[in-house]
Amino acid sequence: MSDDLAARSGLPTAYRYLLEELPRLRWHEPQVGETARFWLQMHGHFRHQTQAMTRVTSGWRSGTLSLPDLHRQLIPTLQGFLQHLDGHHNIETHRYFPMMRQLEPRIGAGIDLMDRDHDAIHAILEDLFHSGLAFHQAVMGHAATAPDAAARMAESLDRATPLLARHLDDEEDIVVPLITRHADRFQV
DSSP, rough: OOOTTTTSOOGGGGGGGHHHHHHHGGGGGTTSSHHHHHHHHHHHHHHHOOOHHHHHHOOOOOOOSSSHHHHHHHHHHHHHHHHHHHHHHIIIIIIIIIHHHHHHHGGGHHHHHHHHHHHHHHHHHHHHHHHHHHHHHHHHTOOHHHHHHHHHHHHHHHOOOOOOOHHHHHHHHHHHHHHTTTEEEEEE
């Protein structure tokens, strides 16, 4: 299985030992503490926002949503999503990941993989930001190119969504068991 985010179908086997210790089916148990639950909640929020943006762009593509309504419903969600995800990744990369490498040296290469994912996702989010900005500017300027800009933005979202979903799942498969294993070191 490839480590590349775009080619992965799941977390590579070498990084799954923590998940084998605490599989997803047990993540509802009381031993999964507040910090791990908070992490899952944050990731759930990103999934929810992505689904909401996908629904809105699908509505526009199918003709049930006008271009101005697409703009009104999508741009604020997109802006919040991009800011929130960027901040979340910065906290992970600069605060949590170094601590995790120290507490669980064996998973260091898995944490490095998550950091590389962040870099790949950042490039995708840059594309999404620029296509969203172009759409916003075209709508606000009443440009004839606004439908084309909307289509490019929707395509950017289409490219970003599966990669983000893969990363969120894989990161949780490392982080939730690790935080649970070292619960005394992780407080919300």
